[in-house]
Amino acid sequence: MAFALWSVLIGLLLIVLALAGTVLARLPLSTAMLYLAVGVAVSPLGLGWIQAGPLSHTVLLERLTEVVVLVSLFTAGLKLSHGLGDRRWLEPLRLATTSMVVTIACIAAAGHFLLGLSVGAAVLLGGLLAPTDPVLASDVQVQEPGDQDQVRFALTGEGGLNDGTAFPFVMLGLGLLGLHDLGAWGWRWIAVDFAWAIAAGIGIGAVLGIATGRLVLYLRREHKEAVGLDDFLALGLIALAYGTAVLAHAYGFLAVFAAGVALRRLVQEQGESPASTQRAVEQAAATPDRHVADKMAVDRRHAPAFMAHAVLGFNQQLERIGEVAVVVTIGSLLWAVEWQPAAWWFVPLLLLVIRPLSVALGLAGARVGHTRRLLLGWFGIRGIGSLYYLAYAINHGLDPQLAARLSGLTLAVVVASIVLHGVSVTPLMAAYERRSRRGDRVRPG
Numbered sequence: 001m002a003f004a005l006w007s008v009l010i011g012l013l014l015i016v017l018a019l020a021g022t023v024l025a026r027l028p029l030s031t032a033m034l035y036l037a038v039g040v041a042v043s044p045l046g047l048g049w050i051q052a053g054p055l056s057h058t059v060l061l062e063r064l065t066e067v068v069v070l071v072s073l074f075t076a077g078l079k080l081s082h083g084l085g086d087r088r089w090l091e092p093l094r095l096a097t098t099s100m101v102v103t104i105a106c107i108a109a110a111g112h113f114l115l116g117l118s119v120g121a122a123v124l125l126g127g128l129l130a131p132t133d134p135v136l137a138s139d140v141q142v143q144e145p146g147d148q149d150q151v152r153f154a155l156t157g158e159g160g161l162n163d164g165t166a167f168p169f170v171m172l173g174l175g176l177l178g179l180h181d182l183g184a185w186g187w188r189w190i191a192v193d194f195a196w197a198i199a200a201g202i203g204i205g206a207v208l209g210i211a212t213g214r215l216v217l218y219l220r221r222e223h224k225e226a227v228g229l230d231d232f233l234a235l236g237l238i239a240l241a242y243g244t245a246v247l248a249h250a251y252g253f254l255a256v257f258a259a260g261v262a263l264r265r266l267v268q269e270q271g272e273s274p275a276s277t278q279r280a281v282e283q284a285a286a287t288p289d290r291h292v293a294d295k296m297a298v299d300r301r302h303a304p305a306f307m308a309h310a311v312l313g314f315n316q317q318l319e320r321i322g323e324v325a326v327v328v329t330i331g332s333l334l335w336a337v338e339w340q341p342a343a344w345w346f347v348p349l350l351l352l353v354i355r356p357l358s359v360a361l362g363l364a365g366a367r368v369g370h371t372r373r374l375l376l377g378w379f380g381i382r383g384i385g386s387l388y389y390l391a392y393a394i395n396h397g398l399d400p401q402l403a404a405r406l407s408g409l410t411l412a413v414v415v416a417s418i419v420l421h422g423v424s425v426t427p428l429m430a431a432y433e434r435r436s437r438r439g440d441r442v443r444p445g
Contacts, residue, residue, distance in 0.1 A: 002049070013038060013324070030422030032136050032327050032383075036415065039331015052329075053336030054390075054407040055400065062391035064329065065384050068322030069163060070256050072134040072384075074238050075315040076160040077209075077260020078308060079142040080153065088150065091366065092157025095376070099362030100162045103130045103380075104169050106354040115342055121402055124173025128390055128410055129350060131166040133383030134159035135323050136418060139425045140379045151375050151432065160261075163385045164201060164254030168194045170389050179397045192249060200250035205241045205258030212237050212259075213266040216307060220298045227298060230310035234318075237263070263311070267304040326384050330414060338404045343412035350413060351420065355380035375432060378424070382417040386410050 017031055042049040054061075104126035111122030132155070134141075141156040142149070171193045175182035182189040216233065219226035238256055245255035299306070340346075356377035363373065390410045394403045 006049070009038070009042070010324075026426070028423045028426050030136075030139060030418070030425060032323065032418050033422040035324055035327035036331040036418055039328040040334060041331075042328070043332040043335045045335045050332040052333060054333045054411065055336075055394065055403055058391045058394045061329070062388060062395055065326055065388035065391060068135055068319070068326050069253065069385055069388055070238055070242055071315060071322055072319050073160055073163060073253055073257040074234070074260040075312065075319050076134050076141065076156050077257045077262075078264050078312045078315065080156060080160070080261055080264060088153055089157060091150070091154040091363065091368065091376075092161060094362045094366065095154060095158040095359065096161035096165050097362075099158075099358040100130050100165060102358040102361050103354055104166075106358065107350065110346065110349060110354075115346070117405075118177070120173050120176030120178075121406070122173075123169060123176060124393060125406055125409065127166050127170035127173050128386050128393070128406065129382060129413055130169065131162040131382075131385045131389075132159045132379075133381045133385050133417075134163060135319065135326070135385075136383035136421075137379065137381040140375075140381070140429060149436070151372050154372075154376060155379055159381075160257040161254070164251045164257065165198065166385075166389070167251050167253065168197065170393065174393060174396055174398075177398070177402075179393075197250045198254060200248055201245045201252065201254030202258045204245045204248060204250055205255035205260075206262040208241045208244065208255070209237065209259035209262030210266050212240070213263045213304075213307070217266075217303055220303050220307075221300050224298045230307060231314045233307075234311040234315050264308060267308040323384075326387070327418070330387065330411070330418075334411065334415065337411050338408045339412065340405060340408040343409055346409060347413055347416045350382075351380070351416065371432065371435065375428065378428070379421060381421050382413050386414055 013034075017034070039050075041047060044051060104123070107126035107129055108119075108122040111117040111125045112119055115122070117125065134156075137155060137159050140152060141159065142152045168189070171180050172182070172189055174180040175186075175189060182193075183191075212233070216226050237259055241255040241259040242252035245252040356374075359373065359377040359380070363376070368376075387410070390407060393406070398406070
């Protein structure tokens with residue numbers, strides 16, 4: 001009976017969202033807000049169908065959030081059509097490095113001096129809350145390959161990079177708490193957790209993305225083989241990049257993101273520009289005639305774009321399903337959270353002071369307009385990545401009392417971000433896009 005009830009609930013939710021998707025796009029609401037409400041409804045605060053708390057089933061929570069973040073990171077990488085030599089990468093790189101370090105330092109300072117946390121716990125809190133979310137931020141990220149918008153590109157690149165670059169600071173926090181070996185004078189953390197794990201993660205992902213893409217395109221163009229089942233290609237590359245990186249003691253998040261970026265770059269190098277092929281590829285992919293799609297898949301000119309389109313389309317659907325599962329789970333955990341009174345001032349401090357300050361310092365000296373700077377400062381969306389790091393820390397032996405305290409602060413930030421950014425994303429991005437169109441019309445040439 002319970003399975004049947006869940007089936008009815010999930011079926012109704014997905015059908016309503018499918019039918020109302022265009023309506024929601026025009027309203028100051030996000031789908032994540034609805035998923036969150038459903039999660040609360042099935043918790044003991046409502047129907048009582050789920051009895052889990054943030055400190056129970058943490059292994060399952062870690063794996064669920066990990067998989068969803070991996071899918072989202074690969075999707076984000078596939079959307080970024082500019083090569084790493086393009087100057088547009090400077091903004092996301094600065095946001096994912098300088099701004100993130102400033103964010104961690106500010107959160108750690110607030111945690112130690114204002115919340116009374118130990119240095120290790122404060123650094124860990126900074127690592128948990130520093131990365132912006134690649135899953136819940138989809139409404140402000142690049143919508144499709146070839147999107148030239150600089151705000152969307154910066155937020156997409158930042159979300160893809162800093163879910164991996166935050167990992168060293170999570171490990172540093174755990175090490176300072178005695179739960180991870182940092183080495184004498186921190187040598188192991190610097191050499192392995194920081195330098196090697198970041199560089200190797202990016203390198204492994206890039207090599208596997210290029211190698212897999214070249215192999216598939218060679219088989220399709222030269223031998224008319226390896227056609228179809230692009231869904232398995234996407235899942236296989238994600239799993240291969242992640243598993244190889246972890247076995248090499250590198251960061252799997254960075255590897256998966258780099259694999260997506262590399263695959264997209266390979267497509268651009270071997271095919272036409274996205275603008276010139278998009279319509280033909282979309283028509284072939286949408287046709288019910290499998291022969292037409294297969295012919296496009298092995299066409300020498302269109303094979304790269306068709307492969308990328310098929311992989312990206314599948315990943316986006318998988319990402320949406322994962323978002324439903326995790327955000328409903330977040331809502332179902334809220335009944336058991338030990339809410340911290342400090343959250344009333346800590347959440348505004350993070351979203352309204354620390355995030356804009358970190359963006360301002362990270363982009364200091366860059367030619368970034370006032371409007372773009374404000375949007376980048378506001379849309380530092382926190383979400384599933386923070387929940388993953390929280391579960392990861394708990395599963396590495398975090399003290400239960402400290403775990404309960406960090407869970408309350410982390411979930412307060414995530415819930416506030418879902419609501420506040422969900423309400424503001426539609427009007428703010430609509431106003432920004434109107435302003436951008438007006439600027440394009442008056443710009444000479």
